[in-house]
Amino acid sequence: MTDQGPKLPETPPLADGAPAARAKGKRPSLIERAGGSDAWRGMVLPRDAAKPEIPPLDVPVMAHPAAAEAVPVATQALSAEVAPFQVASPAAQRLDAMPATQKFRGTFHAIDRKHLRDQGLIEPEGPVTALLEEFRIIKRQLLMTAAETRAGTGPVNGDRILVASALPGEGKTFCSVNLALSMAAEKDTEVLLVDADFAKPSVLSTLGLPGGPGLLDALADPRIAVEDCILGTDIAGLFVLPAGNASGSDTELLGSSRTAQVLDRLTSNARGRVVIFDSSPVLAASPASALALHVGQAVVVVRAGMTSEAALRDAIGLLSGCEDIRLLLNAAHFSPSGRRFGTYYGYKE
Numbered sequence: 001m002t003d004q005g006p007k008l009p010e011t012p013p014l015a016d017g018a019p020a021a022r023a024k025g026k027r028p029s030l031i032e033r034a035g036g037s038d039a040w041r042g043m044v045l046p047r048d049a050a051k052p053e054i055p056p057l058d059v060p061v062m063a064h065p066a067a068a069e070a071v072p073v074a075t076q077a078l079s080a081e082v083a084p085f086q087v088a089s090p091a092a093q094r095l096d097a098m099p100a101t102q103k104f105r106g107t108f109h110a111i112d113r114k115h116l117r118d119q120g121l122i123e124p125e126g127p128v129t130a131l132l133e134e135f136r137i138i139k140r141q142l143l144m145t146a147a148e149t150r151a152g153t154g155p156v157n158g159d160r161i162l163v164a165s166a167l168p169g170e171g172k173t174f175c176s177v178n179l180a181l182s183m184a185a186e187k188d189t190e191v192l193l194v195d196a197d198f199a200k201p202s203v204l205s206t207l208g209l210p211g212g213p214g215l216l217d218a219l220a221d222p223r224i225a226v227e228d229c230i231l232g233t234d235i236a237g238l239f240v241l242p243a244g245n246a247s248g249s250d251t252e253l254l255g256s257s258r259t260a261q262v263l264d265r266l267t268s269n270a271r272g273r274v275v276i277f278d279s280s281p282v283l284a285a286s287p288a289s290a291l292a293l294h295v296g297q298a299v300v301v302v303r304a305g306m307t308s309e310a311a312l313r314d315a316i317g318l319l320s321g322c323e324d325i326r327l328l329l330n331a332a333h334f335s336p337s338g339r340r341f342g343t344y345y346g347y348k349e
C-alpha cells in the first residue's frame with residue numbers, strides 16, 4: 001500500500017541497503033509488494049544486531065499474486081494468555097439457540113464521501129485511483145480464501161479477516177476501512193466492518209457514523225442481539241459493527257465461550273458475507289491475539305520504515321491462533337518492480 005499522504009521531495013534511504021536510486025525521480029508508489037523475496041526486509045527497521053537471530057517462519061506477503069511465495073518472517077510461541085471461559089446464562093442460551101441471522105437489520109446512515117476523500121480513503125463511485133487498484137488486488141486474495149472456506153476447502157472461518165499490526169499508527173484502520181469499501185463494491189459480497197480496537201475505536205469517526213452499542217455490549221449482555229447493534233450505510237453491501245462499551249475486561253469477554261456463538265451469528269448461513277475486524281495493536285493490547293482464535297485470515301500491516309523486524313516477529317507469534325497470516329506492506333514510497341497503478345485508467349494527481 002502506498003503512502004497516500006503528501007509527497008516527499010525525495011524518498012529517504014531505506015534500511016537494508018535498498019537502492020534509493022530505484023525510487024529517485026518517482027512519486028511515492030502504490031502497494032508495496034514485498035513478495036516473493038526478502039524485499040519486505042528493506043522496508044522494516046532492521047533487527048538489533050546484538051540480539052540473537054529470531055527463527056524464520058513462512059508467512060506469505062500479500063499484495064500481489066506473484067507474492068504468494070513463502071517469505072521468511074517470524075514465528076514465536078503464542079504467549080498471550082487466553083482468558084477462562086464464562087458460563088452462558090440461561091437467557092444467553094435461549095438467544096444463541098435461535099437460528100443464525102441471515103439479514104442485517106439496523107438503521108441505515110449516509111456516509112459523507114468528501115469525509116472519505118479528505119482522509120485519503122477510497123471513495124465509492126469515485127474515479128479509479130492508484131489506491132483503488134491496490135486494494136482491488138489485495139482483496140482478491142482474501143476473497144478467494146473466503147470462497148474456499150465456503151466451499152469447504154479453505155481455513156475454518158476464512159470469511160473472517162483480522163487486520164492487525166504490531167504497534168499503534170501503522171495503518172490498521174486505514175487498511176481495514178479501505179478493504180471494506182473495496183470488498184463492498186463486489187457485486188456478490190456483503191461486508192461487515194467490526195471496530196475491534198476496543199480501547200481506541202476509530203472506525204465510526206473515520207466513516208462519520210454515530211456511536212452506539214456494539215460487539216462488547218452483545219458479548220457482555222445476553223439480552224442484546226449482536227445484529228441489532230449493526231449500522232447499515234448508504235454504500236451498498238457495507239455494514240458496520242461498533243466496538244461497544246469497553247469495561248476493562250474486554251479480553252476476558254473475547255475469551256468467553258459466548259464469543260464464538262455471537263460471531264457465528266454474523267457469518268453462519270450468510271453466503272458472500274465477509275467480516276473484517278479492525279483490531280488494536282498486537283503488542284500494545286491483548287484483544288487482537290484473543291480475536292485471532294476466531295478468524296481464519298489475519299492481515300498484519302507493516303508500515304514501511306516504521307515497523308521493526310523484531311516487533312513484527314513478536315506480533316505474528318501472538319497471532320498464531322490464526323492459521324493464515326499475511327503481511328500487508330503499507331505506506332511504501334517505492335515499488336521494487338516499478339509498478340504504478342492508476343495512470344492506466346487515466347488517474348491523475
Ligand SMILES: Nc1ncnc2c1ncn2[C@@H]1O[C@H](COP(=O)(O)OP(=O)(O)OP(=O)(O)O)[C@@H](O)[C@H]1O
Nearest residue numbers: 002003004005167168169170171172173174281331
Ligand atoms: N498508506 C497511507 N497513506 C497515507 N496515510 C496513511 C496511510 N496509512 C495510514 N495512514 C495515516 O496514518 C495515520 C495512522 O493510521 P491508522 O489510524 O490507520 O493506524 P492504526 O494502525 O489504525 O493506528 P491505531 O493503532 O492508533 O489504531 C492515519 O492518519 C492514517 O490516515
Ligand SMILES: [Mg+2]
Nearest residue numbers: 172173197202
Ligand atoms: Mg486504528
